[in-house]
Every structure is written in structure tokens, then in C-alpha cells.
Amino acid sequence: MTATPTLAHETKQHHSSVINPIKVDPAAPLFIVLNASSGNDEAVTVRETIETVLKQAGREFELFLVTHSETITNVARDTVRRARESNGVVVAAGGDGTINAVVQATLGSGCPLGVIAQGTFNYFGRTHNLPEDTAQATRVLLSTLAYPIQVGFVNDRVFLVNASLGLYPQLLEDREIYKRKLGRNRWVAWISGLYTVLRYHRQLNLTIEHKGNISTLLTPTLFVGNNRLQLEQIGIEETSIADRGELTAIAIRPVNTLTMIGLGLRGALGQLGEAEHVLCFSFSSIVVKPALFGRKLIKVATDGEITYLRTPIEFRAADQALYLLQPAPADVK
Template identity: 55%
Template sequence: MSDPGTAGPPLFIVLNQGSGSDDAAQVRQQIGDVLVRAGREHRFLQAARGSDVPVMAREAVAAAQASRGIVVAAGGDGTINTVVNAVLGTGCTMGVLPQGTFNYFGRAQGIPQDTVQATECLLTGTPQPVQVGLVNDRAFVVNASLGLYPQLLQDREAYKQRYGRSRWVAAWAAVLSLLHAHRPLRLELSNGQQVRSIRTPTLFVGNNGLQLSQIGIAEAPAVEQGDLVAITLRPVGTLAMAWLMLRGAFGQLGEANDVFSFAFDSMQVRPAAPFGRRRMKVAADGEVFRMRAPLQFRVAPQPLMLIKPLAAIAPASADPVNSP
């Protein structure tokens, strides 16, 4: 624990060394300098690898509960997702210091992308409720998906580990992924009243109005009204899929004839018979898991209490390589 003070509740900072391109030691120094100057009690829980983040997150939650402190995630959207899953339902307040490649969650909440400014917001901001999505019992704050999109994410991570973390590497990995054949999913979607059968390369569920609006989905405002937004595609060839990705980069995905989108608050998804109970590959905020069907997508009954700036900061420009 560093420099106890009376400036506010203690901060327990889960720092993922693998997120983003900045040196973790420099990031920690920047955060610590701001908090020491403010006399704010804080403790770093540093994860050497992404696989260490869940353990650090649970430790941070336990410490925050014992001292009425705040759990802070310093990392990309995947790190934030892991910490959210540890925090949600515990009564703890959470803060975010964006360190990833895209930082959709932080940007949508008006949190600065600069580490020093984001740390200062932890000191001056206030807890505000933020909607969380659930796929089965797994929380997500940006998006969750199955089919082609989780495969794109896995390929992107493999290329980042080999060539470094940058948006150009992510874009190139997406292009190479599309060159491989992908079998369409056969799914049954149910809202409790109607069942719809579809055949699609991917099902994408968004919980981030910024991302949805940037790729041109008309239902993006529904996130602010308490819903999630689903996007499905008709099965198309490689060139057509690449064209759809390009349209998403220019904010025109929702205008394409092969794209369908709709808002909902709860939806069950299962593979079409006879595979209704098999495990499916699901991505949540960039992290890929295996989950047993059926999958239940819904809005979490309780919001996440997040430290947000007093005045909203305008979000940055679109990111073409993180669109579905």
C-alpha cells in the first residue's frame, strides 16, 4: 500500500502488463505519481500475463470490500471485462485506466485515453451506473459474439503476439482470417415468444453505442435505452465479406442488404437441431471462451457503478479493424 491519505477511498489497481503498447513500468509510474501527489492511498496488483488477471481481480475485490475501496482496471477492453466480471454484484465501485488498442469502453464513458488524465479523473469523477450485458453468466461491456468474429479475434491475438500490438497488425490479421473458409452457423433465436431460424457466419451482440454508431448500425441509441443490439449477416463469399468490413470501416455496415440488426433486452440462442446442447466458441470483449448452449443474452439486472468524469469527453474517431 502506498502513501496513505485522507483524500478518498483506497484504490486497488489491476495492471495488465500485456495491454497496449506502452511500457508497463512507465504506466505504473505515471499512475503512481498522480496518486502520490494527491495523497491517495493505492495498491498495484500487477499481472505479468493475461491469465493472471482473474486472480489479481479477485484479490482486488476482496481488498476493496474489506476497506470500502475502489477496484481499478488498467488495461484494454479484455482486462476491463475480466475485472468487471469480478466486480459485478459485489457492491464495489470500479474505475478504468484505458491501456488497450481500441479502448471502446473507456471512450464510450468519456474517460480520457491519456494515462495521467484518466488517473486524475479517478480523483475527481463520481460513481455512475453503466449497463452491462450478460451471455449466460459472463458479463460484457462492449460486445459478445459467436461464429466468425471470435475466430477473427483469436487470429488477431496470435498475430499481435508475433508482430506486436498495433491497429495495422489487427487489420492484417482480419484480412488473412477472411481468406480461410468458414462454415456458417445454423442458429435458433428466441425472445420467449417467437423462434427464428437463421444461417449466418456470425452473430454479434453489441453493448457499446459508440462502436455500433461508428460502423453504421441504426439501433445504436438503443444501448442508452437499456437494450442490447444484435447483428447477423447472410452467408456471403470472401470478397463480399471483405466489402462488408470495408463498409463498416466507413460507417455504412447497417445499410448493406446482407446485414440485419435489431434491439432486444433478452434473447436465447441455440444451434439448430440436432446440436442444441453442444459447446460454442463465444467472444466477450475480445476474450474467447467455450460455453454450453443454449446461450442467453440479456442485460444484467444490476448496473456497474463506474467512476466517470464530471463532464463527458467527446469520443475519438472510428476504428475500422474492430468492427464485426
């Protein structure tokens, strides 16, 4: 990639007070979006647990069920509207897709956000000290402190953990197919990932624009991270700027299949940042587009959700923070 130095650190000043929380009214009503579209017993148990904890605490709340996944955007928007009218708190209860839909609707509304995370890897919840146990996570909603967190955008779509192009979205898509056939466990995820790497031979020929400078990049994948924990786990040094108005881009130079498998192992061992074939830089905003004309749509993954977005693709850190209810520091073990 040429002109990489032009993509150096560029911290925004408005994030300098990122650790300062806001006070939340302890009587503010909670407006909860719960994804029950799977229709299984687990969703029923989660609902009963949430209702029991909040009723015991005497907290006013309304619970909005998502019974069909395609309706989640409308449910989230309606929930945020009701929360604004009542000076309430918006709550997302579900996996990454549910959380992202609620964040998309909440950002810019002025409403604090609560999260009861049900995702598999749960990088977002672990980063912000949110309990995995449903009852404990529900009690965090009673907190009176909401801390600002950084949100990323790819075009007009939000992401909290990562967004990517190329090999990584294909890997996620293949993994879901294998999990539906063989079940959800680490071995299935590892085997499906190996299968994707062995058969994936496409390269992204990209141009990247940053602050008026244009560089070129040939890579099988472009990964943009917005989560300190995930970046640390794969061994990327740019975690020092996470949540300070910047995102971290990771790309791999064109390599053979065996080297690609080796890079995957290095990432699993937390040593990806030391690999010579890996390019890494931080930024607040970049525009990415295929170098070849005619390609209008490109596959994009945002926090595990696959979609197609129209080019050019812009990655950026949101100008405004989202305020998240978190455990008080004394409650974090």
C-alpha cells in the same frame, strides 16, 4: 430470419435514471489491479505514473500486480473483497482482458469502479470520456461522481463492448496470430481480416428464443454490441437504444466471399446498417443454440477475448448497473 418483429425494442424501466450519478467519498481508498504480466518497461512506467499521481494527491491506495495472466481472476476477486471491507473503489488498469476480469468481480459488490484503459481500440474508455494518457486517467480516479453504465452478459461472462459467435471470433483469433508474427498495425489487421474472410466458409445454423418466440437464423456470424461508439462507427441505427437496458444484435445473411468483403468495407465506411444482407435487432435477452443436436461448446469472443462456452448461449443486459468514475462534465472537452 423468421419472426424478426418479435425481437423489437423492449426498454427496461429500471434504466430510465441511467444518467444519475452517485457520490463517492473523496477519501475512499483505491484498490488497483494492474496487469504487469507482460513484464515490459511500459508496465513499469504505468505503475510509477499511477503511484506518483496518487501520492501527490494524498490519496490512500493499494496496488495489486498481476504477474501471470492466468491469476487475474483470483487477484480481481481478492481486490474486490478488500475494497468492500474498506468501503473503497476498485480500479482496473490494463487492457480489455484486465478490465473484464475486474468488472466480473465488481458487478454486484456495491463498489464503484475506476478504469485506466490500456487497450488498442479503447472503445470503452472513449465512450465514457476516459483519457488515454495514464496520468490524466489516474486523476479521474479522484472524481467524486460515479455514473451507471450497462454491462452485457453472454452466459455468465460479462462484456462491455461486444460479444460474438462465428466469423468474428475467428477473425480476432487470426489477427492475434498475424500480429505476433508481423507486428501491431492497421495493415496487418486488415490483411489478416481479408485472409480470414477468404478461407472462412462455415455457417451458423441457429435457433433464437426471445420471450417465448422461436426463430431460425443461418449466418456466418452473430455480433452483439453494447457500445454506442462502436455501433455508430459501423453505421448501425440501433445506437439510439444503447445503454437503456438493451443490446444490439447484428447478423449477416449467407453471401458469397466477394459480397462479404464488400460488407466489411461498408462497415469501415460506417454504412453497414444500409446493407440489404444485414439483419439488425435490439433485445434485452435472447437464447441462442445450434439448430443441430450434439454441439455442446461454441467459440465466443467477448471484448476481444476468445473462449469456449457451453450451449445454449444466452445474451442479456445485466439487471444492475455498474458505477464508473468519470470526469465531471465540465472537465470533458
